[in-house]
Amino acid sequence: EAGVAQSPRYKIIEKRQSVAFWCNPISGHATLYWYQQILGQGPKLLIQFQNNGVVDDSQLPKDRFSAERLKGVDSTLKIQPAKLEDSAVYLCASSLEGRGPYEQYFGPGTRLTVT
Amino acid sequence: GDSVTQMEGPVTLSEEAFLTINCTYTATGYPSLFWYVQYPGEGLQLLLKATKADDKGSNKGFEATYRKETTSFHLEKGSVQVSDSAVYFCALSVRGNDMRFGAGTRLTVKP
Numbered sequence: 001e002a003g004v005a006q007s008p009r010y011k012i013i014e015k016r017q018s019v020a021f022w023c024n025p026i027s028g029h030a031t032l033y034w035y036q037q038i039l040g041q042g043p044k045l046l047i048q049f050q051n052n053g054v055v056d057d058s059q060l061p062k063d064r065f066s067a068e069r070l071k072g073v074d075s076t077l078k079i080q081p082a083k084l085e086d087s088a089v090y091l092c093a094s095s096l097e098g099r100g101p102y103e104q105y106f107g108p109g110t111r112l113t114v115t
Numbered sequence: 116g117d118s119v120t121q122m123e124g125p126v127t128l129s130e131e132a133f134l135t136i137n138c139t140y141t142a143t144g145y146p147s148l149f150w151y152v153q154y155p156g157e158g159l160q161l162l163l164k165a166t167k168a169d170d171k172g173s174n175k176g177f178e179a180t181y182r183k184e185t186t187s188f189h190l191e192k193g194s195v196q197v198s199d200s201a202v203y204f205c206a207l208s209v210r211g212n213d214m215r216f217g218a219g220t221r222l223t224v225k226p
Contacts, residue, residue, distance in 0.1 A: 040218065042206075042217050043216050091159070108157060108158045
């Protein structure tokens, strides 16, 4: 079974530029999550999708971050414009729909450096 | 809000030493508790979990017991190996899809 795929693995941009990350979850997983992991901290949930609908985006900085999950499969996370404090690893995870607790399967992450 | 607090690292041990990584939690409901592990260059992987008080999760020689009276879920292993070197995250979930992670503890095992 293929795992959660993410691209790119690394990205370096200058502040005020835009960047987009892509995630392909495990086939059949209805729920998709984007996390931000700042160096030395645990992952923090940014947004959760159930199929192509948003379940929780309470911690997403909506003035600069956006995410979509078209057709309930792949997802993209965009930052526009980027700030220095956005430097982090962006993790995508997916889980089966069903009764909890749901095991989340994580991708390898995209390491973003904003200079 | 719901949260977990785990011991700060880094932790450095010799091979075959006993490992304990402390984790305590605060939750408004009845959480499920997890330990995730992140090996160098890889994504987080579920190591073990427990869904109710007094449950013991175990995997790959690691164990953790859900202690409601002390709100703890400490990770233990009797004899660590070099291959156990990784970052370990304690996490909780109350509703089933609201994972809250600790800051992580980096473990280095030396031969």
